[in-house]
Amino acid sequence: MTVDTVTRAGETPDEEQPYRELGLRDEEYLRIRDILGRRPTTAELAMYSVMWSEHCSYKSSKVHLRTFGDLPRSEALLVGMGENAGVVDVGDGYAVTFKVESHNHPSYVEPYQGAATGVGGIVRDILTMGARPVAVMDSLRFGRADAPDTARVLPGVVAGVGGYGNCLGLPNIGGEVLFDDCYAGNPLVNALCVGVMKHSDVRLAKAEGAGNKVVLFGARTGGDGIGGVSVLASETFDEHGPAKRPSVQVGDPFTEKLLIEACLEIFAADLVTGIQDLGGAGLSCATSELAAAGSGGMRIDLETVPLRDSTLTAAEILMSESQERMCAIVEPAKVEEFLAVCAKWDVLATVIGEVTDGDRLLIDWHGERIVDVPPRTVAHDGPVYERPYHRPADLDDLQADLPPTASADLRADWLAVVGSPDGCDKSWVTEQYDRYVQGNTVLAQPDDAGLVRIDETTHRGIALALDGNARFARLDPYTGAQLNLAEAYRNVAVSGAVPLAVTNCLNFGSPEEPEVMWQFAEAVRGLADGCRALGLPVTGGNVSLYNQTGDVPINPTPVIGVLGVHDDVRTRVRGGWRAAGETVLLLGE
Amino acid sequence: MPRVVVDVVLKPEISDPQGQAVLGALGRLGHQGVTGVRQGKHFVLDVEGTPDEAELREIAETLLANPVIEDVELHLDGA
Amino acid sequence: MPRVVVDVVLKPEISDPQGQAVLGALGRLGHQGVTGVRQGKHFVLDVEGTPDEAELREIAETLLANPVIEDVELHLDGA
């Protein structure tokens, strides 16, 4: 097999390339040719296609998300949006980083592994910032509770969230389980992780210092989810189309636990100058983002990547989404110590390249150059679309369709509400999650917010709530997003904590539908205005689009996470009646 | 009563952390001769009357295994 | 490379909730012909050189299975 080298690409400008199958549009492909001044090699095409997918480039959502950046600067914000996760000052020299991420489509295909690897991915994001992950939460949505497929999806998802999080030793401190027909073919699995560090421990994903080594560590690279990023995130599930089922990623929480411990030891010994996790788009993403954020270039010898499957091609290695991998930039003098820490934790680590003083990302395959690109063009200069949007035609009718204010049988109504799957006892779910591990969980189920102690001497702690109400958002995405924000804010506040920052996971249908795009734009505007009113920054988040079955999108589902700080967790306020004779007060109107 | 055995194994391209853990343990215990381990599931079914291969295959492929990540081997002779 | 298969099954006197769950699901799906299910583990080992039966039996009986609750079947021919 001939390797498609940069030289060869220059010599064969007219060779047909499968860019459409990789999810790139004609004009996007032309832009790549324009950037490179030639056709891309196969490996370059792979990189651009995954990095320019909706999932990685936020090409439909970017123009709207910029509003969050315009929010007034908060004193507490140490690292803002754009990094793997934002970092918030919580006092006493502590910093906290938290973020939500979706793993919706994979959880439909293989509920257990989809949910498990969703937790794994968000935990690595937090770890990457230099923090010790201290807790997780999960916000879940399924089709009707009595729909046959729910019996397949729900138990698998819950077992997957639990299986992975429990095995990492991260307490699960809260979440949601809600049901609606609109999620029958498109369940939502949003996982949140929160981590704690000292201010000085904050690590950024950038490759600095010519001569520094690029080290890949963690699991071996296999054929997992190849093409998964673009196929999963930019195509709609369609029963009739070709079976585009990607190879599913299987999580290995044990390896991730070792990765966490190894990383924390590496951070403590100050052995890295930059670090990035490998998530969607794998090495394509890690190398281009690290290089783009740094001041120089990078050169990689791709054949040094340890493989699980020796038949993988260079392009496949670049696109692989094998889990439990990280990439670090290490000074040459510290490489030996870095590798020793990895060996102690039985973590495979390999030097795969180095930082250069050029401005290109260069990737070689057995001595032949297969990638030679400006890294920013891969990582940051993806297409940005101003997609057309308009108010849904049915919205007036929907809003006018008021329910009767009083029913003939209030008791029956009340029973229907409290007896509904949304309102019922969730202990079947929460009992499958470890909420005690680490010994710092002050509040978890059944309370409205999770509360974790972060210092045993000062009793400082952090509170978190994760909330969404898609029915409100369907009726009015602007107000709905604000109601969700307000709910999470209140839940944090009632635990006794002071709300400090917001993260979000925006789950919507296809951005190519103007009505869906309108819902998205309105929800973002609502959330931004709400944050402005409450004086809170948005520190990061995640957008999941194309959540629909056939032509039918899910209800717009912004899931909002609020983080608060508690000066003394011993004074926390718990939900529920505590003793007979207590006074009941209603606050607000 | 006739017995049917169904072995469910991960597809070769799917990573197998369980097998890897066993392989690592074998190495540390000095069993260097084993160079690869894959771990799967083993089902022994008691069947009434003559086993119906088509039905058993359907059971194996839809209930015992997840065909997205697993392959199935059917042993109608129960071995 | 020679392959050796090790099947590990729970001893008959140890209850097997996984097998029971499968049996229950089969009944609900209308597969009445299956009257019993036991679930165990299936290991496929790649072995360098000629498999050493004694060593493999030791591996199977001391690591792959817990003899307090499990029985082992060794298939040196890899089937």
Add this chain to the structure above:
Amino acid sequence: MTGVRIGVVTFPGSLDDVDAARAVRLAGGEVVPLWHADAELPAVDAVVLPGGFSYGDYLRAGAIAARQPLMRAVVDRARAGMPVLGICNGFQVLCEAGLLPGALTRNSHLHFRNRDQALLVERADTAWTSSYDQGQTIVVPVKNGEGRYVGSDADLDRLEGEGRVVVRYAGGNPNGSSRDIAGVTSADGRVVGLMPHPEHAVEELTGPSVDGLGFFTSVLQGALSA
């Protein structure tokens, strides 16, 4: 501080080692962190094998950990009378290592289950339970996926006959354990294993009770009076 040194082992995949160490400290003991790969056991008065998923528990819970170098030393010293407590995964390791009888398998309902659990203390004269009263009920968290204690009827009869059940589930069995057995002891009462987590019930703020502290104060008192 009592000056009593309690080793807490960390295997790859141990999770509740930090919690076990905290419990030892709160009880007044000195924590000696132990690493699974070390062949030598330093001078300690007792050892705790904490909860978690050693080696991912991918083969069988505790199976691989039980065969690590440090465990050989722990087994030798335990046979010579050193107190050892195995909590959850640690209990599984002790059974796999042959220090305690029986085995722990998949929960009968096939789910991981985490809840606050009432336990009946049946033996208040082991190295780890002397702070309790016989017949006392305590509440500590239980959280496991493979916590169902099993053995043949004959073995279980013998175990009960010898009075080696230390704690039994009360008010509901969380995992289908035979005869509601939650924890057992070695014949000499020095090695104890249990599935529930006393180390998660040592502070009012973070546990359902402080009932778990007794395990740790027991061994400290024992070491001081020895």
